[in-house]
Structure formats: structure tokens, C-alpha cells
Amino acid sequence: MILINYPDRDQWAEILQRPALDTANLFDTVQTIIDRVRKEGDKAVLTYESMFDKVELDTFIVSEEEIAEAEKLVSVELKAAIYLAKKNIETFHAAQRFEGKKVETIAGVTCWQKAVGIEKVGLYIPGGTAPLFSTVLMLAVPAKLAGCKEIVLCSPPGRDGKIHPAVLFAARVAGVSKIYKAGGVQAIAAMAYGTESVPKVYKIFGPGNQYVTAAKQLVSLRDVAIDMPAGPSEVEVLADETANPVFVAADLLSQAEHGVDSQAMLITTSEKLQKEVMYEVERQLGYLPRRDIASKALANSKLILVKNIKEALEITNVYAPEHLIVQTKDYQAIAEQVVNAGSVFLGPLSPESAGDYASGTNHTLPTNGYAKAYSGVSLDSFIRKITFQEITPEGMRAIGPAIEVMAANEQLDAHKNAVTVRLDALNK
Incomplete structure (x- = not known):
């Protein structure tokens, strides 16, 4: 030190x-892998699993039998610890539930928000030097609480062609829908675009190495949301x-x-x-x-x-x-x-x-100084807030003239007209 x-x-x-983390010089390599997975689907994922994770797989879908087998391999002590952690993570994140209130901004104009879970989310759990089953809980527990309908998890297999038993056990306990033996760029691409086996998701969460980070950055430019820069x-x-x-x-x-x-x-x-x-x-x-x-x-x-x-x-x-x-x-x-x-x-x-x-608390957090602008993962990370508004005749008469003036001054006459026709109808 x-x-x-x-x-x-x-x-x-x-x-x-x-420490410098320049992912820009990886973009060409990473984009090539992404494009092939997008084009060839499962076949490309299996090819890259052989190339990068050094494992030959007939399928990368984790079966119910594999999950049941994994559960037997996890010690009683670790199971108890996972259950305790899940309960505390659930308790803390449940307290973050959004309660939308209807607000009358002016007589006759009511506005409110509704929180809706992101329907399909993808969780990336690294393999590497340590099995990060804790990250499964940190991501899947709030996703389940938020009401996400489909929770997809990808994690690289070991040389034995299997995901670490504790990762599979934590995924089952936390409510993950589907689990896949896929790591690296190919896993991010599979979740971003979908393959024959992996459903396309709307937002991808989870840490990873510089290649995973570069892949998340690239797919987020146009096609899918990500949790945060990492x-x-x-x-x-x-x-x-x-x-x-x-x-x-x-x-x-x-x-x-x-x-x-x-x-x-x-x-x-x-x-x-x-x-x-x-x-x-x-x-x-x-x-x-x-x-x-x-x-x-x-x-x-x-x-x-x-x-x-x-x-x-x-x-x-x-x-x-x-x-x-x-x-x-x-x-x-x-x-x-x-x-x-x-x-x-x-x-x-x-x-x-x-x-x-x-x-x-959640351990998926902003790094590299991004804490100046980003929050860590929370229940909000897995939801969208949709705004609603309802305007009565009284409300339209109250705000209509102001809308007409503002629209006219922005030279957006169709906007103005959408209000004018309503005011005319009310005044007949």
C-alpha cells in the first residue's frame, strides 16, 4: 500500500x-461476439461456451434435476445463512415500496403515478474465482418483490459443465424463473436479444469483468436497459x-x-x-x-x-x-x-x-466515482413509474387557455388545437 x-x-x-478500466479497446471484439449471438442464437452461445469457458455442452438450460441435485450439495449451515440473508434483504427492500398519491394540481386536474414491475429482467452472476450466490439474492429478491414476471439468470459453468450448487440454490430460494449456463459476452447478448432458449429481457443487472462491462455498454446503446455503469x-x-x-x-x-x-x-x-x-x-x-x-x-x-x-x-x-x-x-x-x-x-x-x-442493504453499487450521480440497486431499479392524469370540464376551463398560449408561442398549432376543440365543445 x-x-x-x-x-x-x-x-x-x-x-x-x-485502476484504469478502458473498455473502449474491447468494443470491436465484444461487438463481434454480440453480432454472432444475435444472428445464430443458441448455436453461437454453445460455441463461445466451448471457446471461453472450456466446456462442451449439449444444452445450456439448467434442468429441474440439476437444481434438485445442487440443493443436496449445499450444507445445512449455508442454507440457513442464505435464508437469513434473503429475509433481511426482503425486509429492507419491501420497505421501499412506492405508494402513489393522487394529487389535484388545480381544481378539476388530477395527476398520479403507478409503479409497475419490469416484466422481463436478466441477471448476470459471474463465475470466475468465487461463486457469487450473494449477488443472486441481491438481484432476484427485489426483482420478485417488484413483480417482475420473468426473472432470467445466466452464470458461467465450471469445467464440469455445472453452475455452482450455492448459486442454483439461491436462485431457487429467491424466485428465479429460468437459469442458463452461459457466461461473458455471450450471456449478455443472449439476454439482450433472445435466442431459441433464452427470452429477450428488458433490463440487465449484475457485475462482471471488463468484457461483460463492455457488452452491457454496447447493448444498452439501443436495445436494452442496464442497471448502472460498473x-x-x-x-x-x-x-x-x-x-x-x-x-x-x-x-x-x-x-x-x-x-x-x-x-x-x-x-x-x-x-x-x-x-x-x-x-x-x-x-x-x-x-x-x-x-x-x-x-x-x-x-x-x-x-x-x-x-x-x-x-x-x-x-x-x-x-x-x-x-x-x-x-x-x-x-x-x-x-x-x-x-x-x-x-x-x-x-x-x-x-x-x-x-x-x-x-x-443491496451490494450492487456504483463504482468508479459514479456514486456522484447513481444510486445502488434498489426496489426502484426493477420498476417503472407510469403517470396518469384526468381532467374534468372544470379542469379544462382552468388550464386550457394557458396551454393554448404556451403551444402558440412554441409554434405548435396542432397542440393548441387539441385544447381549443375541447374548450369550444364545453362552451356550446
Whole structure:
């Protein structure tokens, strides 16, 4: 990790840079795969599964028998943990249900909104170095609550031609409709355009590598919505002299083990804590099975010493971290001043891991500074709000003349006429 002491404000932009994720240079390759899947359907998906995931499949549809078999392979302890996490995620997201109210904007003019679930959604669950069954819950549970009629899931199979049992179990528990053994660009293309086996969806959710990110960007230009821009995962710990260095180091390492391009940052007002965390990171790193991955991620990570809490908050809001852990004496007061962050964890006993798994909040969050403009996945991500309005004779008389004047001044005479004919009819 890199030690940085008392950086000037004009240095902030440079020291807060993320690991570069330039997907533009992948677009040609990714577009070729997308076009072939769009043209050849299932045949292209199976070809790319052989090419990229090194598995020969007769079909990539996951059968009921495979799901039943997977359930037997998941331990009782993990099943109980998945059920507990599902309940908490469900409880938190159910509280976000939209209640539309009818509003009379002027006498005789009533307007309101109705929330409707997106009918078909696609969930992408990465394979790679870890089975992310927690992401299944984070995406499928709110989709089910929102009333999505068809929830499609794609995840790459292992060399044995199967999806990890915990992923299949979580999908069944959360209410996924259809599951497919497909990864990478071919999975995104299949959900975006549909194949003989995979239904076309209206919005695609889920994290992935740079190829998946590029594919989501390309298909979203014209053909399907996506959840948000995505990049490598990241955490910032904002801490003062009261923070526990063992806890802080553990939090930084929990992020670093995600992937070699992850970033872990400490912003602190205490030089003593900075040095203690540096030592603790090295000590705890030696015990981690994924220490090779974490070590590479730590090369992108920094321990930054600042003058005071005010400056710590300012630099935090400039960085706009995906995850922000606040370990300070007055963390509740600090929390009120956070304006740019994906998800915030307050106090010494609130690790990022809680939000990643079982506290109830969603772990699908904006990265790469997008927290300045985007929210994490929520119930709203899976719904559309449709507006309605009803105008009575009283209402038309009240707003009709104003509409006529505005339309005339925009030189849209047909708009004006649509009101004029109604006013004439009312005045007869």
C-alpha cells in the first residue's frame, strides 16, 4: 500500500485515481461476439461456451434435476445463512415500496403515478474465482418483490459443465424463473436479444469483468436497459485515532481479495493509526488464501493522512466511494455530511461484509466515482413509474387557455388545437 501524507488539494485528483478500466479497446471484439449471438442464437452461445469457458455442452438450460441435485450439495449451515440473508434483504427492500398519491394540481386536474414491475429482467452472476450466490439474492429478491414476471439468470459453468450448487440454490430460494449456463459476452447478448432458449429481457443487472462491462455498454446503446455503469470494486475507510487498526486492516483486505483491480483506501487524521494499519495489513495478508489477488490489489491502494476531519470528508466526497466505512468517535455526525457514496457502514462493528451478505442493504453499487450521480440497486431499479392524469370540464376551463398560449408561442398549432376543440365543445 502507498503512504501519502497531507496531500495538497491540487494533488487529490491524481491520488484518487482508480485502476484504469478502458473498455473502449474491447468494443470491436465484444461487438463481434454480440453480432454472432444475435444472428445464430443458441448455436453461437454453445460455441463461445466451448471457446471461453472450456466446456462442451449439449444444452445450456439448467434442468429441474440439476437444481434438485445442487440443493443436496449445499450444507445445512449455508442454507440457513442464505435464508437469513434473503429475509433481511426482503425486509429492507419491501420497505421501499412506492405508494402513489393522487394529487389535484388545480381544481378539476388530477395527476398520479403507478409503479409497475419490469416484466422481463436478466441477471448476470459471474463465475470466475468465487461463486457469487450473494449477488443472486441481491438481484432476484427485489426483482420478485417488484413483480417482475420473468426473472432470467445466466452464470458461467465450471469445467464440469455445472453452475455452482450455492448459486442454483439461491436462485431457487429467491424466485428465479429460468437459469442458463452461459457466461461473458455471450450471456449478455443472449439476454439482450433472445435466442431459441433464452427470452429477450428488458433490463440487465449484475457485475462482471471488463468484457461483460463492455457488452452491457454496447447493448444498452439501443436495445436494452442496464442497471448502472460498473468498474472494479472499491472501499474507503474514514477513520480517526479512535479506530481499531485490526478492524480497519481487515476491512481493507476484505475488499482487496475481490480482484486484482480492486481498490482499498484509508483516509485518516491519525498518523499513528496509519502506521498501525500498514503493519496490520501485512500481518493479516499472510493468513489469507487469496493473498496473491489481495497483494496485487493493494498496489492500487493508499493510506492517506489528512489534517482534520473536515478535510477527510471533503476528499471522501470527491472520491465518491462504492463502499464507505466510517470508524470515528462521532460517526453519526460524520454520516450526515457524506453526500457521495454508494453504501455507508457506521461504527466499529459495521464491516462492509455485512452489506455484502446479510444486513439487508443491496451490494450492487456504483463504482468508479459514479456514486456522484447513481444510486445502488434498489426496489426502484426493477420498476417503472407510469403517470396518469384526468381532467374534468372544470379542469379544462382552468388550464386550457394557458396551454393554448404556451403551444402558440412554441409554434405548435396542432397542440393548441387539441385544447381549443375541447374548450369550444364545453362552451356550446
